[in-house]
Amino acid sequence: MLSRDLLDDQAHLNSPVHLLDARVKLVCALALLIAVLAVPVAQNPLLLVHAGALLVVAGLSRLPAAWLLQRMAVLAPFLLLGTVAVAFLPPAGPADALNLGPLTLSEQAFSVWASVGGKCALALLIAVVLAGTSTTAGLLRAARSLHVPRTLTALTGFAITYLAVLADEAGRMITAMRCRGRVRGGMRRLRIGASMMVTLMARTVERADRIALAMVSRGYRGTMPALDQRPIPTPQIALGAGIVLISALLTVVGFAP
């Protein structure tokens, strides 16, 4: 359950999208995200164009469809709830009525919901494809070279580096607890749970202390050092620039009257 493979589980695939430099991917993803979010409600069909383009990229990435769906499923409850709400919303007047088979619903609410729900789904798709085709360490390096504050990248770096270690430690504690049998009574369970968590956190503080010692022993002087990254190959720069340009264009088109 506390899987080691939360990170980078699809990074081994060999696709054109995987081969792109993480910096190019990160910038393109941001540009696409802005373009998607900028689509006005009145231009909803434009979202379908974005969706088509993104699905092509997802196809090129060779990410398994089941994996993609599983990752997208986190939005399902939200989308479902919104859709049901809209489906049973009566139109404000005859001008607002939208007939879909047996249902008559509010056109305005339908458009707004299609925009909100569609944008959320597309934003998530962008994030999922980006994450699935990159290593976490690579994305972190890319974020650093795009001038995301060092403190944030350093903290995230420690977090992803120690995720598996701490998950194992928590897993061992749960196993030990289960070995001692089932505890009855809500308050008692809460107390035992609390003391387990305190132990886990206290051990983690000790580990953080040891890591800090190791850092200082290797000359840490107050900033996290980083290797320069290899230059991005020119074709990739061209491709990235193209995607950014098209996204910008679509963003502008979205706002055109």
Add this chain to the structure above:
Amino acid sequence: MHAAEKRPTVAEEYLRARELSLGGLFIALGVVIPMAFHAVGGGRLGSVLLPMYLPVLACAMLVSPPIAAAVGLLTPVLSSALTGMPPILPTLPIMAVGLTVMATLASVLHRRVKLHALPSVVLALLSGRVILGVVAWLLVSVLPAQMQDSLPEIMHNPISYVAASTVTAIPGLILQVIAVPALVAIVEGRRSTGNGRH
């Protein structure tokens, strides 16, 4: 003489390094602990026990306010990205804002104002409830009027929404109030008796 100038820098470097390692590891705990609760008790435990609050508030007590704020922001974001919990919408923005404010406040109260851990946690949790109401109200108010009408009655009034979610989370709030000061006592006690390195 030379040495007298250097000693504080070793300690400072160590403390700065420790803020980062501690912050990063507790972000990871903020991903791991909710998963552990989920594994042991199923999904409902999340809204009852607020397991992500625990490492974030505990960490906030042990680091400076800027790092605490970063931990409050990054923990739910990373957890959402890696495990899908909390869902990106609508829970993630509410939690990200809430945890950032709570962590910052807890750190300011305990580390800067030197308030004891217990009142610091209680005040931080109270501020978290206020934030919950404000953000929920904001989220509702951006929806078009017709959709607002279709929302459950409880979402219309931020106070009743906060009251309801607070009642659900009472065991979780108790957990924070017990566990966070307990950890702080262990860590700060160890430091003052010198088994810690500095």
Add this chain to the structure above:
Amino acid sequence: MNLLEIADLHFTWPDGTDALRGVSLALRKGETLGLIGRNGAGKSTLLLHLNGILHGSGSVRVKGSSVEDWPADELRATVGLVFEQPQDQLFMPTVLEDVAFGPLNMGLASEAARQRSLQVLESVGAAGLAHRAPHHLSAGQMRRAALATVLAMEPELLVLDEPVMALDPEGREAVMALLAGLPQAKMLATHDLDLVLGLCDTVAILDAGRVQARGPTREILADEPLLRAHGLRVPATLQ
């Protein structure tokens, strides 16, 4: 001139525990010293004095100069500390970034640090691990990577805390062979006496914050009454 010279070193933790009560110890260039003693004897505390992280009273001299007079970064590069838990030593997202951490802090340019790191990884037999996440490695690979992070700083004295703990026999043998092949002077803090027998020229017994005995490895490790008095046992191979 001795590479390392410790004279009458005292250290008391803030709570009043006397961890070191007058340690004196010297190490020549190229020598491998086993620092043995029971848990709580002060081994780890002593190691943290060697690169200036802890400061006690008395003197610690590296290459003739007091550690207090060394610029901090040069001292950290000259005396390389390898900690007991490789998991705590490998804190960067990839092995390469981890190995490059020290050289970059020493002021090496990025490309030079990358080259040196790759070289060192190859020399410890971990060339293929450069882009892996450290905590998905096997215990033996993790030990190699942790060693590489310190070797990349090109230390003249390697200080290792329990270097083969928690390794299986095969991994242990491999790491021991690797250590034996390193030209640097080494100080190994451990209570694994077979390891000491295999690697160390000389041995010092640390107990109650003092060096209780110091001499050639075989002599000390065969002295049963001496070992027993300090909570140690004669290794099986010498019995």
